[in-house]
Amino acid sequence: MNTGSNTPPSDGSGATPIPTAGPAPEWADIPADALAPIDPAVLTKLANELFAMPPTAVTPPGATLGSGSPVPGGLPVSDKGGPTDAELRALPAAMAGATGLSPQTPVTPPTPESAESLAYFLQSAQPVSRHNAPALNLESSGGAPASVATLAAGVPFMPEPPVIPIADPASAPSTPSVKGYGAPVLSIPNGSLPGLPAGSTFGHPTAPTNAASAMPHISSEMPGTSFYFLEEARSFARKPTMPVIESAEVLPEAIPDSGSSHPAFDAYVVRRDFPILQEQVNGRPLIWLDNAATTQKPQAVIDRLTYFYQHENSNIHRAAHELAARATDAYEAARDKVARFLHASSSDEIIFLRGTTEAINLVAQSWGRRHIGPGDEIVITWLEHHANIVPWQLLAAEKGARLRVAPVDDRGQVRLDEYEKLLGPRTRLVAFSQVSNALGTITPAREMVAMAHRYGARVLVDGAQAVSHMRVDVQELDADWYVFSGHKVFGPTGIGVLYGKLDLLNAMPVWQGGGNMIQDVTFERTIYQAAPARFEAGTGNIADAVGLGAALDYVEKIGMENISRYEHELLVYATEKLSAIPGLRLIGTAPEKAGVLSFVIDGFRNEDIGDALNREGIAVRTGHHCAQPILRRFGLESTVRPSLAFYNTCEDIDALVATLWRIRTGRYGLQH
Known part of the structure; x- marks a missing residue:
C-alpha cells in the first residue's frame, strides 16, 4: 500500500498521523491511537448490513451491464448517494460506460425480487452525500469490474478528503472520486485487497453466504468478485454505517431480535x-x-399544529359548537397520550402547564406552602437545574425551613450514603433530577424515592432531561410528582406536564383562580373542580398540548x-x-x-x-x-x-x- 505521511502534531503528543497520499488535509493530525486495523470480520459484518437493507430509488427497467446482459427492472438505490429519477432520465450516454447501465428509460417502482441487486452500483455516478449513502466505484470491463484503484475516505465537512491507494495507481483504471460522509463500497477481485483472503464472503448477518447465493443478480454477471464495505481511515469498530433508505422498514434479518414490536431503528431515516x-x-x-x-x-408535530389551527381552533370545554368539540377532543386526547407515555394510572393525574419550571413552582406554592413550616427540611442534590433549586429556596426563606443538598462524587454521581444521612423526621420534601442537564448523570431515582418515602417525605422528580432518552414509568418510580417540558421531547415550546398522584393532587390547594377550574362561584364562596382542571385556570396552551401529543406518538412509534x-x-x-x-x-x-x-x-x-x-x-x-x-x-x-x-x-x-x-x-x- 502506497501511503504518504504528515508531520506529527505540534502539541508534543507524539501521535502518528493518519497516512495520506498527496497534500495533507487539515485534519490529518488526528492521532493514530484513534485508528483500528482493517479487520476482515468487521468488513464482512458491514457488508452484511449493507446488503440486508432495502434501498430506495430505482434503476430503469431494461438497463444493462457493460457486457450487454440485462439487469432486472426497478432496482432500488439510495436517493441521497446516487442519481435522482430525473437525473437518471437525463443521464448522458457517456455515463453508461461508468455505471454499466442504460440511462434513457423511465423509472419504475422497486420489486421485492430486486431488493438485493446491482442498483447499488448506480451510486458510482454521483459523489457520496453527507447522508451516509454507500457508493461503488465501478468500471465495466466485459461485464466484470476491473480492480479498484483508490478508496476515498469520507470525512464529514472536511475539504479534499484524502485518497488512500490500495493498488498500484499506474496500472489502475480511473474511477469516480467519492467524497463526503460514509463508507464507500468497493468491488474488488477476490484476494486483491491487502490483508483479505481470497473468497471472503458476505450475506445477511444471520446467514453469511457467498456472493453467488446472496446476490444472484450480481454474481451471475460478475463471477469471482467479492464486495467489501470499507470505512474511513479512523476507527469504525462501533460506528453504525447504513445507507439512506426511503422508509423505516428494514428487512427483519437485518436487525437482531430485541423483543420489541417497534420497527428497526435507522437514524438516517x-x-x-x-x-x-x-x-x-x-x-x-x-x-x-x-x-x-x-x-x-419532526414534521409530524409541525403538521399537527398546522392542522389544529386550520381545522380545530377553538377554546375548549365551554361551547356546544363543532370546533369546540374538536378542540376539546384533541386536547383531552393529548392528555391521554401523556398518561400512557408516563404509564400513569389515570389521565386525571396529568396537568398541562407551561413547562418544568412552572410545574415545580406549582408544587412549591400549592403543596409546599401548606405543608412546609419552620424547621422543616427540603432535600435536593448538587446536580439540580436552577429551576429545581430557586423555588425551594424561596419557599424555605418564606417558611423558615432549611434547604439541604446531597453531595456528588468526582464522577458526578449522587453519593447515596450521604443522601440518606440527610433524610430524617424533619424531611418534608425531596426534589431531584432523574438526569442531570449539565453532566448527563442518570440518578438512581427509584432507590432515592424509596429511601425518602421510608422517612415519610414526599418526592418530586424532575424528568425534563429523561423523557427523551429513556422509558419512564411513574407507577414503578413511585414519585409523588413527576415533571417535564414538551420541547425537551420533540414537542412544542411553552407546554409541559405535571404528573401527580391523584389523591395528592385533589388534596392540594388551588394555585391560580379563574375560568375552567371551578364548579360553582358565588360572591360568598367557590367550589373547585377536581384534578386536573383545578390546576388549569383560564385558557391554556391548547394547540401546543395537542402538538405534544403528536410528539409522544412519534417517539412511541420509534x-x-x-x-x-x-x-x-x-x-x-x-x-x-x-x-x-x-x-x-x-x-x-x-x-x-x-x-x-x-x-x-x-x-x-x-x-x-x-x-x-x-x-x-x-x-x-x-x-x-x-x-x-x-x-x-x-x-x-x-x-x-x-x-x-x-x-x-x-x-x-x-x-x-x-x-x-x-x-x-x-x-x-x-x-x-
Whole structure:
C-alpha cells in the first residue's frame, strides 16, 4: 500500500498521523491511537448490513451491464448517494460506460425480487452525500469490474478528503472520486485487497453466504468478485454505517431480535422527518448538538399544529359548537397520550402547564406552602437545574425551613450514603433530577424515592432531561410528582406536564383562580373542580398540548428501547473520540449517563470553542447551563456541552471531533 505521511502534531503528543497520499488535509493530525486495523470480520459484518437493507430509488427497467446482459427492472438505490429519477432520465450516454447501465428509460417502482441487486452500483455516478449513502466505484470491463484503484475516505465537512491507494495507481483504471460522509463500497477481485483472503464472503448477518447465493443478480454477471464495505481511515469498530433508505422498514434479518414490536431503528431515516436538519448554517449543513437545551421538531408535530389551527381552533370545554368539540377532543386526547407515555394510572393525574419550571413552582406554592413550616427540611442534590433549586429556596426563606443538598462524587454521581444521612423526621420534601442537564448523570431515582418515602417525605422528580432518552414509568418510580417540558421531547415550546398522584393532587390547594377550574362561584364562596382542571385556570396552551401529543406518538412509534440503545452506542462512540483529544477534560463521567458530554479544553475559552464550532455549522451550548452549583463543584464556571438525540449520527460526532482537533492544534488561531 502506497501511503504518504504528515508531520506529527505540534502539541508534543507524539501521535502518528493518519497516512495520506498527496497534500495533507487539515485534519490529518488526528492521532493514530484513534485508528483500528482493517479487520476482515468487521468488513464482512458491514457488508452484511449493507446488503440486508432495502434501498430506495430505482434503476430503469431494461438497463444493462457493460457486457450487454440485462439487469432486472426497478432496482432500488439510495436517493441521497446516487442519481435522482430525473437525473437518471437525463443521464448522458457517456455515463453508461461508468455505471454499466442504460440511462434513457423511465423509472419504475422497486420489486421485492430486486431488493438485493446491482442498483447499488448506480451510486458510482454521483459523489457520496453527507447522508451516509454507500457508493461503488465501478468500471465495466466485459461485464466484470476491473480492480479498484483508490478508496476515498469520507470525512464529514472536511475539504479534499484524502485518497488512500490500495493498488498500484499506474496500472489502475480511473474511477469516480467519492467524497463526503460514509463508507464507500468497493468491488474488488477476490484476494486483491491487502490483508483479505481470497473468497471472503458476505450475506445477511444471520446467514453469511457467498456472493453467488446472496446476490444472484450480481454474481451471475460478475463471477469471482467479492464486495467489501470499507470505512474511513479512523476507527469504525462501533460506528453504525447504513445507507439512506426511503422508509423505516428494514428487512427483519437485518436487525437482531430485541423483543420489541417497534420497527428497526435507522437514524438516517429518522433525520428526514426533521426539516430543520436540512438547514444551512454558515454555509455548512446544520449539526444540532444542543438537544439538552431543546430538541428539534419532526414534521409530524409541525403538521399537527398546522392542522389544529386550520381545522380545530377553538377554546375548549365551554361551547356546544363543532370546533369546540374538536378542540376539546384533541386536547383531552393529548392528555391521554401523556398518561400512557408516563404509564400513569389515570389521565386525571396529568396537568398541562407551561413547562418544568412552572410545574415545580406549582408544587412549591400549592403543596409546599401548606405543608412546609419552620424547621422543616427540603432535600435536593448538587446536580439540580436552577429551576429545581430557586423555588425551594424561596419557599424555605418564606417558611423558615432549611434547604439541604446531597453531595456528588468526582464522577458526578449522587453519593447515596450521604443522601440518606440527610433524610430524617424533619424531611418534608425531596426534589431531584432523574438526569442531570449539565453532566448527563442518570440518578438512581427509584432507590432515592424509596429511601425518602421510608422517612415519610414526599418526592418530586424532575424528568425534563429523561423523557427523551429513556422509558419512564411513574407507577414503578413511585414519585409523588413527576415533571417535564414538551420541547425537551420533540414537542412544542411553552407546554409541559405535571404528573401527580391523584389523591395528592385533589388534596392540594388551588394555585391560580379563574375560568375552567371551578364548579360553582358565588360572591360568598367557590367550589373547585377536581384534578386536573383545578390546576388549569383560564385558557391554556391548547394547540401546543395537542402538538405534544403528536410528539409522544412519534417517539412511541420509534420505540423508546430503540432510542435508548442507539443513543447509548452514540454516547460511547462520542466519549471515546473526545477522550482522545489532548487537553480535553470531560466533566461528569458517571457510568450511568444519558447523552450529555460537557467538557473543557485546557487553555481555551469555552465561548471561543463554541464560536468556532458554530462556524462549522455545529450547534452546542456553552455557559453554566442554568446549573452553576454543580459546575462549581468541579471548579468551573462554564463548559462546552454537546448533547445528543436519536437523530444524531456518528458523522455528527466526527465533525465535532475534527473541528476540536483543529482548534487544539491551532488551526483556528484561538488563544491557547
